[in-house]
Amino acid sequence: MPITGVPVGGTGTFQESGLPAGSVFPTGTSFAWTSSDTANTTLTPSTDGTQVAVAVGSGATVGGSTTLSCVATLPGGGTVSGSATVPYLPAAVTVPTSIQIDQLS
Secondary structure, three states, X not given: OOOOOEEOOXXXXXXXXXXXXXXXXXXXXEEEEEEOOOOOXXXXXXXXXXXXXXXXXXOOOOOOEEEEEEEEEOOOOOEEEEEEEEEEEOOOOOOOOOOOOOOOO
């Protein structure tokens, strides 16, 4: 799936994929995720490290971005890495699906 971005104030989930396609990381591989914009992003990796949730703070600038990087450390000590630009999108607007009527007096 292509990277489309994360709304300011929202969270997006990302997953690593080994290259070339069809390659498999050996058992014991560990993953470390980083963001170039530590002031506006918070990273929460999954338990196995293969995915990360990226929360973009409400102070981030719409149209800005962060570089999300992942380094895989293989059991033998070698590393492979990749990175991608994640744009900051306008905050999502929730459109009403119904109406509630309240008594005010």
